[in-house]
Amino acid sequence: MRDIQHFVNGQTLVGTSGRFGDVFNPNTGEVQARVALATAGELDAAVQVALQAHQGWSATNPQRRARVMFEFKRLVEANMQDLAELLSSEHGKVIADSKGDIQRGLEVIEFACGIPHALKGEYTEGAGPGIDVYSMRQSLGVVAGITPFNFPAMIPMWMFGVAIAVGNTFILKPSEKDPSVPVRLAELMMEAGGPAGVLNVVHGDKVSVDAILQHPDIKAVSFVGSSDIAHYVYSQGTLAGKRVQAMGGAKNHGIVMPDADMDQVVKDLSGAAFGSAGERCMALPVVVPVGKKTADELRERMIAEIETLKVGVSNDAEAQYGPVVSAAHRAKIAEYIQIGKDEGAELVVDGRDFKLQGYEKGFFIGPSLFDGVKPGMKTYHEEIFGPVLQMVRADSFEEALELPSKHQYGNGVAIFTRNGRVAREFAARVNVGMVGINVPIPVPVAYHTFGGWKRSAFGDTNQHGMEGLKFWTKVKTVTARWPEGEMADSSFIIPTMK
Missing domain, CATH: 3.40.309.10 (Aldehyde Dehydrogenase; Chain A, domain 2)
Known part of the structure; x- marks a missing residue:
């Protein structure tokens, strides 16, 4: 029987927990594979790899990061049929629907290809005498996504596409029910030129979820699933000081x-x-x-x-x-x-x-x-x-x-x-x-944003589009003055722009 393992640091990582989850073929009802379920220690090992990778990836200029996204998009499109068949074999949706799943994820990757423009900050010349003020958006560090079974391609790409493009490194914990496509996407990211450790896949259950929520080096978590679990993820993640967006259930x-x-x-x-x-x-x-x-x-x-x-x-x-x-x-x-x-x-x-x-x-x-x-x-x-x-x-x-x-x-x-x-x-x-x-399923296009209200969403920032960019970055504002001549006298009051 096939074992589905973790993908960390650009390569397969064989799990050591001894725990596995069954992966079924929904068409026949038969178990077709086992997926390794990680320990908290294995999750930590992936985080350490991502921390190391973040140093170089965040310093890579946005244009070069965008080139990786362009190549990733090309590779996913080239492998569309194989990915769709793999997705359908574990989820059960028909091939055409699986292709739609992948395509809607790719639309967010297309948005991420324009990240150099989206990351441009604000600049005010002459905010005060000889003073300029400008802002920049910088990556958070290591971030994570916890994704559901129903869209094993789209929702991971909704999350990691923007998160990686802005300079973060990513830990993906996909559903254990249909885990193969997320691993394949991570492999394609490496083929596209993404450095090892930029996109890591760690399989698991509640043990892995709690490890993500409690890990001090994971700065933000995005979640999609049921409302009860979304509330748990949001409350535990924010309690640990993380930025969290948690999308829950619906009754449209x-x-x-x-x-x-x-x-x-x-x-x-x-x-x-x-x-x-x-x-x-x-x-x-x-x-x-x-x-x-x-x-x-x-x-x-x-x-x-x-x-x-x-x-x-x-x-x-x-x-x-x-x-x-x-x-x-x-x-x-x-x-x-x-x-x-x-x-x-x-x-x-x-x-x-x-x-x-x-x-x-x-x-x-x-x-x-x-x-x-x-x-x-x-x-x-x-x-x-x-x-x-x-x-x-x-x-x-x-x-x-x-x-x-x-x-x-x-x-x-x-x-x-x-x-x-x-x-x-x-x-x-x-x-x-x-x-x-007159549109029955009003999922916004990728350059707008996705998010519900009430018990359908916890957190104040939506997914993808400019809202996604804001979620996966932090703002730094610089106030600069370049005085001429002798140093000015020290001031003991709050500076103003008079």
Whole structure:
């Protein structure tokens, strides 16, 4: 059986803990590999390597760092098919979705290629008599990312792309469920010219997470995962004096106004709710049709649309989505479906009994649709993270606006309408961090920034774009005077700019 090891200092590092995690093939349900789980000591060894590498990397001029990013981008694109197949074999998403995962990560790498321009500081000439003031952004040192299973390429690149480009060295702790692609990305970074120790991959579980949060030489931590763990990472990391951004769960709503293009809405909801088996923090698992006529039409059309969906193995080019990541996660989704039914919601389409011929042991679950879901229900309050669409009916725009605004999560939301005034008012008033107008999954482009509100995000700085650059750097401000002639008399008061 294949063992997946750590990648430290530009080479494979064989784990010594004796602890391993199983890596499954979600299509067959079989264990295909083991991943080494690090000790705190192994994490420390990686940090020491990164500390040493930071001395040279941070002193490398931004243009040369950008050249490494350009070459890394080229290498990832050249290896796109192999990376996508490797990703799908461990995660379960179909190949096309895996390529999308990689491509969205590469878009942040493209932003990082422009880091020389983004790092330019501010300068004021003549702020006082013979005094100039300027600021510069400098790297933090060794930083870390803790990433989830659902985007094993995109989210690591969201983090390390900007962090490394600005001069930091990086410790990546990917999900132990699908760890191979992060290792391959680190190998490609070395091929691109990144010095050894600039990007290190340390596998692990809570032992590794706690070691990262407690290590005095790790200056910043970025995390994506469930909200409970995000809160833990944020509270423990900040308690240790680190800069932390921790992105949590979601329960994104799609508001369907009576004037919406229903043909487009049905297609958008199908992809946003069921694509990647619903294992996306920006999936759209709640639809809120406004008015009975809208709701009744949407219900019937969604039933018909679900009947056309094909669930298949990851390498089936005709499949819309594949299996979920693990048997435990499949069981959790099925449990939520039963809870929703017990709570009194109408289970219109039940996907729990889905079986794929020839792959009966795979972690497959069919699409499910609920109607009559109410805000007080557990299944509405919590994140299911599976191919389950819940319909919450609203009688008015104000009622529909209130639902996502009052929910505990505030990651993303969408409104479907032809009315510009309604869309504008919704975007201005809704209490959610990312808004789509006739866009079901409003993930911003790489040169903007990604981040939710409420229990969807902890910390005050978002991911990628200029917000990402600010997170991974610290500002130094210099006030300079070059006096002429004799030294001026010492001053015993706070200097002013008179």
